[in-house]
Amino acid sequence: MACSSATQLYSLSSTLSAKARPQNPKFRPFLFINYRNCNVRHIPNSIHRPSRASVGSSCVSTAIDVAEKSPTIRELCDGHVPDHILRRVEEVGFVVPTDVQRQALPVLLSGRDCILHAQTGSGKTLAYLLSIFSVVNTQRSAVQALIVVPTRELGTQVTKVARMLAAKPDEVGMEAGSVMALLDGGMLGRQKSWLKSEPPTIVVATLGSLCQMLEKKILKLESMQVLVIDEVDFMFNSSKQVSSLRKLLISYSSCRNRQTIFASASIPQHRRFLYDCIQQKWTKADAVHVHVNPVEPMPSRVHHKFMICGKDERHQTLLSLLKSDMPQSAIVFVSEQSEKSKKAGHAPPTTLLIEFLKTSYIGCSDILLLEEDMNFNARAASLSELRQGGSYLLVSTDLAARGVDLPETTHIYNFVLPKTAVDYLHRAGRAGRRPFSDNKCIVTSILTSEERFVLKKFENELMFECAEVFL
Numbered sequence: 299m300a301c302s303s304a305t306q307l308y309s310l311s312s313t314l315s316a317k318a319r320p321q322n323p324k325f326r327p328f329l330f331i332n333y334r335n336c337n338v339r340h341i342p343n344s345i346h347r348p349s350r351a352s353v354g355s356s357c358v359s360t361a362i363d364v365a366e367k368s369p370t371i372r373e374l375c376d377g378h379v380p381d382h383i384l385r386r387v388e389e390v391g392f393v394v395p396t397d398v399q400r401q402a403l404p405v406l407l408s409g410r411d412c413i414l415h416a417q418t419g420s421g422k423t424l425a426y427l428l429s430i431f432s433v434v435n436t437q438r439s440a441v442q443a444l445i446v447v448p449t450r451e452l453g454t455q456v457t458k459v460a461r462m463l464a465a466k467p468d469e470v471g472m473e474a475g476s477v478m479a480l481l482d483g484g485m486l487g488r489q490k491s492w493l494k495s496e497p498p499t500i501v502v503a504t505l506g507s508l509c510q511m512l513e514k515k516i517l518k519l520e521s522m523q524v525l526v527i528d529e530v531d532f533m534f535n536s537s538k539q540v541s542s543l544r545k546l547l548i549s550y551s552s553c554r555n556r557q558t559i560f561a562s563a564s565i566p567q568h569r570r571f572l573y574d575c576i577q578q579k580w581t582k583a584d585a586v587h588v589h590v591n592p593v594e595p596m597p598s599r600v601h602h603k604f605m606i607c608g609k610d611e612r613h614q615t616l617l618s619l620l621k622s623d624m625p626q627s628a629i630v631f632v633s634e635q636s637e638k639s640k641k642a643g644h645a646p647p648t649t650l651l652i653e654f655l656k657t658s659y660i661g662c663s664d665i666l667l668l669e670e671d672m673n674f675n676a677r678a679a680s681l682s683e684l685r686q687g688g689s690y691l692l693v694s695t696d697l698a699a700r701g702v703d704l705p706e707t708t709h710i711y712n713f714v715l716p717k718t719a720v721d722y723l724h725r726a727g728r729a730g731r732r733p734f735s736d737n738k739c740i741v742t743s744i745l746t747s748e749e750r751f752v753l754k755k756f757e758n759e760l761m762f763e764c765a766e767v768f769l
């Protein structure tokens with residue numbers, strides 16, 4: 299069967315599932331979309347990605363040829379997303395959808411729960427925001443969509459994108475003020491009176507501030523239609539956040555009354571996660587896992603290198619790399635200071651590195667710092683300076699590793715290797731964030747020879763290759 303767009307593809311698949319249902323009342327379609335190969339399969343009561351053999355006689359299995367021309371974002375969203383939002387999307391330059399947007403928008407706009415699982419920098423934010431804009435009623439003063447993020451930095455960024463899309467003060471439409479940031483370190487008093495006097499349509503929140511407002515019953519979620527949990531694997535992995543997250547998903551609202559969207563570039567054991575989502579009632583039973591590029595978790599325009607050095611030579615090695623690469627805009631990832639080192643009164647590794655670079659790396663005017671121990675104002679100041687463009691060298695802990703979008707970044711340096719392959723993936727993903735660009739970006743890890751096997755392990759897990767650099 300031929301169809302010309304992903305929307306048609308999805309409505310066709312819905313028709314097929316409707317046809318199959320009367321013959322088998324227990325039929326629960328699980329939709330697996332492989333847009334590249336354009337195979338659409340309905341697997342009854344299955345949460346697993348099907349092997350060809352697993353597609354049995356009770357399933358509908360249809361191969362669909364999709365015409366060569368790929369749909370635009372407008373074509374994918376037409377009839378769902380208000381025109382003034384689509385015009386704004388085009389004005390800011392988003393016309394052609396990225397892979398994840400092309401694959402996920404038909405699912406999201408149909409109202410189904412969805413796990414958005416796609417590479418870093420692939421445009422998941424726009425995908426879920428368009429889904430939100432398709433359902434919220436701007437004339438209603440009630441919180442209708444909630445986006446939960448792990449850090450204040452990511453929250454500020456998502457709020458900015460949502461406001462940018464919503465803003466049309468000169469026309470009838472949604473005002474930017476309808477998007478509220480409820481983030482740790484914010485002004486709780488002001489937020490409380492905002493929520494009480496005229497609740498915003500969309501709230502972007504970190505869990506800490508959100509739970510305070512929910513517990514005090516200042517924020518109510520009875521009108522919430524869409525719940526997005528961004529960087530979902532990180533949130534479930536954090537012992538501080540997990541119990542609040544479960545409460546939000548089950549006690550403060552029910553999956554029956556909302557569309558639930560989970561997003562991340564890394565969802566370890568994703569089949570198990572999807573199973574848990576359904577069993578624990580975090581999502582409805584027909585949730586769709588949109589998995590883009592499962593065989594290539596790392597963007598191909600990001601290249602990987604490593605340099606071996608002695609235990610006490612990391613500073614000099616980084617300096618040599620910087621002098622040789624002369625990066626326009628780079629991030630150096632440093633590990634967080636341990637509690638033991640804090641108690642002993644040592645200076646944090648970030649401070650030591652910045653002091654070293656300021657005295658020895660002549661050539662980079664702006665060396666900025668971002669770490670958990672800074673106050674929120676200083677963190678905001680660092681980020682806003684970075685976003686002004688121009689060249690920068692950011693020294694950061696993993697605080698900048700999740701979700702932060704600095705599209706100018708071309709070089710990443712792992713001053714110390716991250717703890718896990720997932721952390722490596724997110725650090726590396728701060729580069730190469732222009733979806734349609736072929737510009738090469740480079741991630742270089744500094745390691746001792748004893749650490750080589752750790753990086754090798756990451757390479758195997760994430761399916762990339764790392765080349766040794768000699769200067």
Ligand SMILES: Nc1ncnc2c1ncn2[C@@H]1O[C@H](COP(=O)(O)OP(=O)(O)OP(=O)(O)O)[C@@H](O)[C@H]1O
Pocket residue numbers: 391392393394395396399416417418419420421422423424562563700701702703705727731732733734
């Ligand atoms: N359709 C599009 N066309 C061009 N650029 C786009 C498009 N969609 C998104 N972008 C840009 O791509 C960049 C990455 O998008 P985004 O921050 O949503 O990625 P992400 O998938 O959430 O990544 P991460 O997993 O690292 O959080 C942003 O700078 C965004 O403006």
